[in-house]
Amino acid sequence: MKTPVFHTTxxxxxxxxxxxxxxxxxxxxxxxxxxxxxxLRSRGVSVAMSWEGDRxxxxxxxxxxxxxxxxxxxxxxxxxxxxxRLGTKSVTYGFEFTKDGQVIARGQVSSVCCRILDDHKMExxxxxxxxxxxxxxxx
Amino acid sequence: MKTPVFHTTxxxxxxxxxxxxxxxxxxxxxxxxxxxxxxLRSRGVSVAMSWEGDRxxxxxxxxxxxxxxxxxxxxxxxxxxxxxRLGTKSVTYGFEFTKDGQVIARGQVSSVCCRILDDHKMExxxxxxxxxxxxxxxx
Amino acid sequence: MKTPVFHTTxxxxxxxxxxxxxxxxxxxxxxxxxxxxxxLRSRGVSVAMSWEGDRxxxxxxxxxxxxxxxxxxxxxxxxxxxxxRLGTKSVTYGFEFTKDGQVIARGQVSSVCCRILDDHKMExxxxxxxxxxxxxxxx
Amino acid sequence: MKTPVFHTTxxxxxxxxxxxxxxxxxxxxxxxxxxxxxxLRSRGVSVAMSWEGDRxxxxxxxxxxxxxxxxxxxxxxxxxxxxxRLGTKSVTYGFEFTKDGQVIARGQVSSVCCRILDDHKMExxxxxxxxxxxxxxxx
Numbered sequence: 001m002k003t004p005v006f007h008t009t010x011x012x013x014x015x016x017x018x019x020x021x022x023x024x025x026x027x028x029x030x031x032x033x034x035x036x037x038x039x040l041r042s043r044g045v046s047v048a049m050s051w052e053g054d055r056x057x058x059x060x061x062x063x064x065x066x067x068x069x070x071x072x073x074x075x076x077x078x079x080x081x082x083x084x085r086l087g088t089k090s091v092t093y094g095f096e097f098t099k100d101g102q103v104i105a106r107g108q109v110s111s112v113c114c115r116i117l118d119d120h121k122m123e124x125x126x127x128x129x130x131x132x133x134x135x136x137x138x139x
Numbered sequence: 140m141k142t143p144v145f146h147t148t149x150x151x152x153x154x155x156x157x158x159x160x161x162x163x164x165x166x167x168x169x170x171x172x173x174x175x176x177x178x179l180r181s182r183g184v185s186v187a188m189s190w191e192g193d194r195x196x197x198x199x200x201x202x203x204x205x206x207x208x209x210x211x212x213x214x215x216x217x218x219x220x221x222x223x224r225l226g227t228k229s230v231t232y233g234f235e236f237t238k239d240g241q242v243i244a245r246g247q248v249s250s251v252c253c254r255i256l257d258d259h260k261m262e263x264x265x266x267x268x269x270x271x272x273x274x275x276x277x278x
Numbered sequence: 279m280k281t282p283v284f285h286t287t288x289x290x291x292x293x294x295x296x297x298x299x300x301x302x303x304x305x306x307x308x309x310x311x312x313x314x315x316x317x318l319r320s321r322g323v324s325v326a327m328s329w330e331g332d333r334x335x336x337x338x339x340x341x342x343x344x345x346x347x348x349x350x351x352x353x354x355x356x357x358x359x360x361x362x363r364l365g366t367k368s369v370t371y372g373f374e375f376t377k378d379g380q381v382i383a384r385g386q387v388s389s390v391c392c393r394i395l396d397d398h399k400m401e402x403x404x405x406x407x408x409x410x411x412x413x414x415x416x417x
Numbered sequence: 418m419k420t421p422v423f424h425t426t427x428x429x430x431x432x433x434x435x436x437x438x439x440x441x442x443x444x445x446x447x448x449x450x451x452x453x454x455x456x457l458r459s460r461g462v463s464v465a466m467s468w469e470g471d472r473x474x475x476x477x478x479x480x481x482x483x484x485x486x487x488x489x490x491x492x493x494x495x496x497x498x499x500x501x502r503l504g505t506k507s508v509t510y511g512f513e514f515t516k517d518g519q520v521i522a523r524g525q526v527s528s529v530c531c532r533i534l535d536d537h538k539m540e541x542x543x544x545x546x547x548x549x550x551x552x553x554x555x556x
Binding site for chain 2 (some may be wrong): 019020021022025026027029030033048057059060061062063064065066067068070072109116120122
């Protein structure tokens, strides 16, 4: 994982757990997205925004997570966000969840910048320069 | 992806979608798990079972997904399940989601066979021979 | 509950459960919506459709559920759907979840027929006559 | 709704939305539970705790919500929590979600205090005196 550009925390809610008594593995992907959104908000941009008259979004093209230790109800995890790769049209974020210094999970999510057309159609586009500038400022 | 050992279908529900009008990416991990459970049920075993007095489970250690095309409300996807790797203590399943022959998403989930102890503690263990036999019978 | 106009089944998935080992109470609302959608599909209509050039939807204005017995992983519940009230612009569905004849939960969901405008704005409208006819045919 | 005993905020996440572009109605029940948990934490108690050697929990017996206005991605809602009824074995919380002074939703959740037995069985019990004292102190 590259050097984090943002940190936030996430408290495990009752509804995040499953019958094994731990956070259901799929929920870490919601947690990653929320951390990404919070990072972008801190830079003044959004995953769902208007840009010169177009609506743009960042649909996900890949996501992965390694689970190293369980998280349980009430746990407060630190979530570190890194920019693993910033391409012309795509961006890959890295995430590390820790609790009391112990790594709980590490993940990555890759998205492509897209113009949102009618009927939920999407068309990839170059990441707008000012969006990129704000992201890179974080590095 | 190895040759599928099981096929099922999954219909996209309204609650599976997000404001982009497509299935939220985290939900594919729920879909993969449900397909795994259905495959195991078809073999007479379960992800949450008792075995010679122990409760055993299969916590996830890794999960990944590539998203190739969006799925929308009402879509019925075919879900193919493969066994990518069957180790002594762990198993990796592969999943391919298609709609009308078009690949929507491909993913993998790796789990470790664990004895469930008190307080949600877990201890890895060799996959029981008869469980393994039923899984392998599918290959 | 009025006489059911539709029946379906729902199998409890692992991700539906919480650390109490039972279906998380919020998930019954997803189950109700899915049963409503399936009922409407059986009548040739949808909760998200086009009608004479307009996009129409049925946002929820009220939802409730009484929980009588827990449902656990793997359970197959019967879901009965009734039309409790069909107004000019709104409809209230009733739902009863049973397992082996035992009532697990009973709920209601009320929706208002709306024209979907830009920017996620909505405007209530009379339920289209042919939509109503298909729903009433079920009574 | 009785006088609130607690206030918190909730920011709408991307995954909370559905294809209608607004928070999916079922998610308000997760939001209510999280607010309840936060209220209890502020009083030094929990929905999942040990008490004189027993594990106790508060399974839900009823939940309802009225939806007055939609909430969308990024919205920060104020969540007011009230104690609508505190019985011998049960408690009913009330919730009001507002945004910029506008009411988004109002809901109630009723729970029964239960001793958690093996195999996810539960047995209702009198709310422990010190738990009750902490809750009532808030009134």
